Amino acid sequence: MSSAAYSVAVFQSSSFHVNPGKPHGRRCRPNLTLIRSSSAAAGSDSAAPPPTKHRRPADQNIRQEAHLLHTSSASPDRRFSAKYVPFNAAPSCTEFYSLDEIVYRSQSGGLLDVVHDLDALRRFDGAYWRALFDSRVGRTTWPYGSGVWSKKEWVLPEIDPDDIVSAFEGNSNLFWAERFGKQFLGMSDLWVKHCGISHTGSFKDLGMTVLVSQVNRLRRLGKPVVGVGCASTGDTSAALSAYCASAGIPSIVFLPANKISIAQLVQPIANGAFVLSIDTDFDGCMQLIREVTAELPIYLANSLNSLRLEGQKTAAIEILQQFDWEVPDWVIVPGGNLGNIYAFYKGFHMCKELGLVDRIPRLVCAQAANANPLYLYYKSGWGKFKPVKANMTFASAIQIGDPVSIDRAVYALKNSNGIVEEATEEELMDATAQADSTGMFICPHTGVALTALIKLRNSGIIGPNDRTVVVSTAHGLKFTQSKIDYHSGNIADMACRFANPPVQVKADFGSVMDVLKKYLSKSS
Ligand SMILES: Cc1ncc(COP(=O)(O)O)c(C=O)c1O
Numbered sequence: 001m002s003s004a005a006y007s008v009a010v011f012q013s014s015s016f017h018v019n020p021g022k023p024h025g026r027r028c029r030p031n032l033t034l035i036r037s038s039s040a041a042a043g044s045d046s047a048a049p050p051p052t053k054h055r056r057p058a059d060q061n062i063r064q065e066a067h068l069l070h071t072s073s074a075s076p077d078r079r080f081s082a083k084y085v086p087f088n089a090a091p092s093c094t095e096f097y098s099l100d101e102i103v104y105r106s107q108s109g110g111l112l113d114v115v116h117d118l119d120a121l122r123r124f125d126g127a128y129w130r131a132l133f134d135s136r137v138g139r140t141t142w143p144y145g146s147g148v149w150s151k152k153e154w155v156l157p158e159i160d161p162d163d164i165v166s167a168f169e170g171n172s173n174l175f176w177a178e179r180f181g182k183q184f185l186g187m188s189d190l191w192v193k194h195c196g197i198s199h200t201g202s203f204k205d206l207g208m209t210v211l212v213s214q215v216n217r218l219r220r221l222g223k224p225v226v227g228v229g230c231a232s233t234g235d236t237s238a239a240l241s242a243y244c245a246s247a248g249i250p251s252i253v254f255l256p257a258n259k260i261s262i263a264q265l266v267q268p269i270a271n272g273a274f275v276l277s278i279d280t281d282f283d284g285c286m287q288l289i290r291e292v293t294a295e296l297p298i299y300l301a302n303s304l305n306s307l308r309l310e311g312q313k314t315a316a317i318e319i320l321q322q323f324d325w326e327v328p329d330w331v332i333v334p335g336g337n338l339g340n341i342y343a344f345y346k347g348f349h350m351c352k353e354l355g356l357v358d359r360i361p362r363l364v365c366a367q368a369a370n371a372n373p374l375y376l377y378y379k380s381g382w383g384k385f386k387p388v389k390a391n392m393t394f395a396s397a398i399q400i401g402d403p404v405s406i407d408r409a410v411y412a413l414k415n416s417n418g419i420v421e422e423a424t425e426e427e428l429m430d431a432t433a434q435a436d437s438t439g440m441f442i443c444p445h446t447g448v449a450l451t452a453l454i455k456l457r458n459s460g461i462i463g464p465n466d467r468t469v470v471v472s473t474a475h476g477l478k479f480t481q482s483k484i485d486y487h488s489g490n491i492a493d494m495a496c497r498f499a500n501p502p503v504q505v506k507a508d509f510g511s512v513m514d515v516l517k518k519y520l521s522k523s524s
């Protein structure tokens with residue numbers, strides 16, 4: 001067997017394989033063949049030692065193996081395609097761009113959207129896609145071991161796996177918040193999707209693997225991209241710098257000086273990004289990066305770039321998958337620049353369009369009251385959108401007053417019978433502390449989303465038995481200073497009702513016994 005043929009065979013052995021020779025009608029059962037590994041198929045002599053398994057020739061890695069499959073004429077990916085179109089364009093609109101073009105805005109200056117050839121995807125029914133995506137979970141096959149790339153046909157179908165830059169992101173825990181739900185809300189079906197338990201500690205990894213992979217491809221195609229840049233409140237820059245470092249691509253990040261956590265600041269520094277600390281806020285940085293990327297061959301990595309949302313939407317698909325393709329009633333997402341709320345809508349909507357589920361959940365976008373332009377817009381009955389000056393908030397990653405994806409967010413909320421809520425500083429910090437007291441360790445943005453849940457539950461809009469998912473967007477360890485401030489009771493005008501400060505005690509047995517007895521008598 002030639003090495004190419006061998007590698008295709010072993011690739012097939014490790015996952016369900018779409019039979020590429022046979023097109024399927026919409027009503028066909030999925031034609032999935034689980035090809036057994038060559039060693040298993042060959043049988044074995046129980047007296048002999050088990051044969052050493054070689055998944056591929058020793059001089060070939062998983063990336064090369066996937067590349068060989070992709071470039072073979074049998075590649076199933078060849079059937080699918082995607083392109084940029086103006087966001088929410090009229091059906092008569094003929095404007096579109098190849099994903100290999102460097103373009104962020106439509107001719108009229110509006111947002112773009114990545115659209116997939118749904119007719120090609122519809123040739124396979126919902127059961128087919130469910131089975132295919134399920135078959136890839138928990139594997140190391142390149143690139144499907146990633147929660148994003150396990151949905152490659154729906155993300156960037158045409159990209160060569162060889163160009164993909166992935167840390168096997170996604171597949172994050174959907175945590176049953178049993179105690180928080182029961183104790184604080186009387187709910188039994190409350191879940192937290194821990195998107196922040198990820199490579200760089202936030203959901204941004206999901207979008208960044210897609211964007212940096214496409215940049216890798218553009219550079220290979222000889223396109224003028226000398227580096228990739230973003231404005232950031234901390235998480236986007238962390239993800240961008242890590243994925244770029246992994247691919248050997250220069251990254252440039254614009255950060256608002258003194259407005260992001262130390263843990264977030266150190267991430268791009270450690271990953272070798274060119275870090276500019278700029279004396280403005282996020283909105284100021286965003287304006288600057290847009291001007292700079294229009295002048296220099298620096299590719300824009302913020303979610304204005306619709307490629308990012310193709311990765312982020314896979315978290316929605318993953319939630320459905322983790323519920324065995326049953327649709328939750330509510331999904332609550334903290335919102336800042338507002339790409340993610342649309343990404344969730346898009347993932348859910350695509351699953352409905354392609355027959356994997358029959359409805360979508362109601363979406364809630366939660367904002368900090370100190371940075372709440374979407375909330376104000378919603379409360380005005382979607383009258384006229386007015387950007388705000390975002391004030392300091394413990395939820396520093398959503399301290400954004402002029403979100404680039406406002407139109408996308410409104411579209412997502414209107415089409416999902418959605419709601420917008422807000423959280424004061426005290427509410428979000430209390431909710432964070434309450435969640436932590438039940439065993440989580442969440443970021444303040446997740447506290448914003450939990451506050452929205454508490455309010456909607458208290459007003460009866462969310463029922464006690466509604467299956468509800470709160471999206472946790474970053475790891476709590478990035479925001480330890482806010483927890484230290486809260487638990488020390490060191491925050492002006494905040495009662496810090498759930499603070500749990502350490503007890504200073506002398507180093508002698510009697511003193512330790514005294515405080516322990518007092519503690520035990522209170523807690524019994
Ligand atoms: C931790 C965290 N949560 C939530 C958000 C909000 O996401 P989006 O900007 O897509 O609304 C961001 C970034 O903006 C973030 O970094």
Ligand SMILES: N[C@@H](CCOP(=O)(O)O)C(=O)O
Binds near residue numbers: 235337
């Ligand atoms: N919270 C974000 C803000 C920028 O959002 P983006 O999704 O448009 O990149 C960050 O971490 O920088």
